Amino acid sequence: xxxxxxxxxxxxxxxxxxxxxxxxxxxxxxxxxxxxxxxxxxxxxxxxxxxxxxxxxxxxxxxxxxxxxxxxxxxxxxxxxxxxxxxxxxxxxxxxxxxxxxxxxxxxxxxxxxxxxxxxxxxxxxxxxxxxxxxxxxxxxxxxxxxxxxxxxxxxxxxxxxxxxxxxxxxxxxxxxxxxxxxxxxxxxxxxxxxxxxxxxxxxxxxxxxxxxxxxxxxxxxxxxxxxxxxxxxxxxxxxxxxxxxxxxxxxxxxxxxxxxxxxxxxxxxxxxxxxxxxxxxxxxxxxxxxxxxxxxxxxxxxxxxxxxxxxx
Ligand code: GRF
Numbered sequence: 001x002x003x004x005x006x007x008x009x010x011x012x013x014x015x016x017x018x019x020x021x022x023x024x025x026x027x028x029x030x031x032x033x034x035x036x037x038x039x040x041x042x043x044x045x046x047x048x049x050x051x052x053x054x055x056x057x058x059x060x061x062x063x064x065x066x067x068x069x070x071x072x073x074x075x076x077x078x079x080x081x082x083x084x085x086x087x088x089x090x091x092x093x094x095x096x097x098x099x100x101x102x103x104x105x106x107x108x109x110x111x112x113x114x115x116x117x118x119x120x121x122x123x124x125x126x127x128x129x130x131x132x133x134x135x136x137x138x139x140x141x142x143x144x145x146x147x148x149x150x151x152x153x154x155x156x157x158x159x160x161x162x163x164x165x166x167x168x169x170x171x172x173x174x175x176x177x178x179x180x181x182x183x184x185x186x187x188x189x190x191x192x193x194x195x196x197x198x199x200x201x202x203x204x205x206x207x208x209x210x211x212x213x214x215x216x217x218x219x220x221x222x223x224x225x226x227x228x229x230x231x232x233x234x235x236x237x238x239x240x241x242x243x244x245x246x247x248x249x250x251x252x253x254x255x256x257x258x259x260x261x262x263x264x265x266x267x268x269x270x271x272x273x274x275x276x277x278x279x280x281x282x283x284x285x286x287x288x289x290x291x292x293x294x295x296x297x298x299x300x301x302x303x304x305x306x307x308x309x310x311x312x313x
Contacts, residue, residue: 011077012299018072026065030057033064080143121305122150124173124195126203129237131161133201133222133293138168140298147305151193153186155205177205185211197308199301200259204236207259219259220304222297224289226271227255231264241282241289252276252285254292256300270300 006016034056043049062082069078086092123141125134134152141147152165152172165172171193175186185208190198200207200221207219223231225240230252235243244252253273258266272295274288 009077012303015074015077018074019077022065022069022072022074022078026061026068029068030061030064033060076144076146083143120146120148121196121309122148122194123197123199123301123305124151124153124190124193125149125161125199125201126153126207127159127161127201128154128156128204129159129161129202131159131164131202132290133297134161135164136294137199137201137298137301138164138170140302144302146309147302151190151195153198153203155180155203161202180205181208185214187211187214190214197305198259201297202236206233206263209261212259212261217258218308220256220269220301221259221264221266222293223255223257223264224252224286224293225255226251226253226273227257227264227268231255233263235264238282238286241285244276245280245282245285249276252289254289254296256297269304270296272296 002013002016005011006013009016009019011019034053037056038049038053043052065078066075066082069075083092123137125137127134131152138149141149149168149170152161152170153175154161154165154172155175155177157174162172162174164170173186173189173193180186187210196218198207198211198215198219200219203221212219223240224237225231225235225244229249230240230243241252251273253271255264255268256270257264257268260266272292274292276285280288
């Protein structure tokens with residue numbers, strides 16, 4: 001049950017524990033405050049008392065959980081949660097979910113009770129293919145005022161990720177080999193878009209050293225295997241899964257790591273595993289790997305950015 005909740009809310013185990021605690025304490029606080037208030041009004045227990053009590057706790061509950069969520073560090077989760085309920089009840093306009101403009105993000109961030117947010121971090125997603133990870137990342141951050149998926153960078157004019165960019169109203173930058181590897185690596189454009197972090201999601205070109213230096217410790221990649229196995233030049237897509245199956249490995253998985261000068265080599269941040277069955281085809285394994293990526297990469301990015309922002313004040 002807990003695993004299902006983790007998946008549904010896209011949170012890790014610790015966050016789930018904090019959320020459940022917030023629900024529990026917020027709920028008890030609401031009940032206590034409701035009873036105290038009715039006692040204060042000197043009301044006798046009756047049908048009217050019960051009706052008033054229900055009305056009171058309905059009004060007090062959102063405020064109580066929001067209050068409790070602050071020390072538990074879960075304010076953002078509960079604001080989103082309450083908005084969702086509000087939308088379902090028709091109290092919050094549906095179009096509140098549409099992609100936020102930069103102005104709206106800035107306003108939201110400035111008005112956010114948690115001063116931790118400040119200026120939203122701007123992410124460039126580098127991708128060369130279909131972009132299913134890019135889509136999950138975009139979806140994950142849609143209502144997060146602290147993070148703005150500000151740019152899609154792509155080297156392949158036929159890549160599906162470009163359609164995702166235009167559908168989601170996110171600017172795309174189609175890059176050329178010459179300028180990327182022998183020019184300024186599009187540094188000027190990345191600065192113009194005020195990019196703070198770079199997230200690779202199926203990007204097939206090596207990142208030039210100049211860019212790694214400019215964005216030191218701010219570029220991460222996801223690889224569809226358990227590095228250091230099955231990494232390096234030419235190891236991408238189904239080639240990775242074919243190699244895993246050919247070697248008879250019983251498990252594979254995903255690796256999120258920092259990007260350094262060597263392909264698939266930088267410090268590992270996260271690994272998640274899945275089983276490889278003897279009947280698995282490369283396509284079947286790819287499906288399992290994609291599911292793991294979609295589940296973990298956006299959440300990891302959120303935690304990583306939060307940590308980076310805390311480190312840099
Ligand atoms: C993913 O499996 C990722 O690990 C690898 O490239 C694939 C991209 O898939 N680096 P998608 O384009 O996000 O669907």
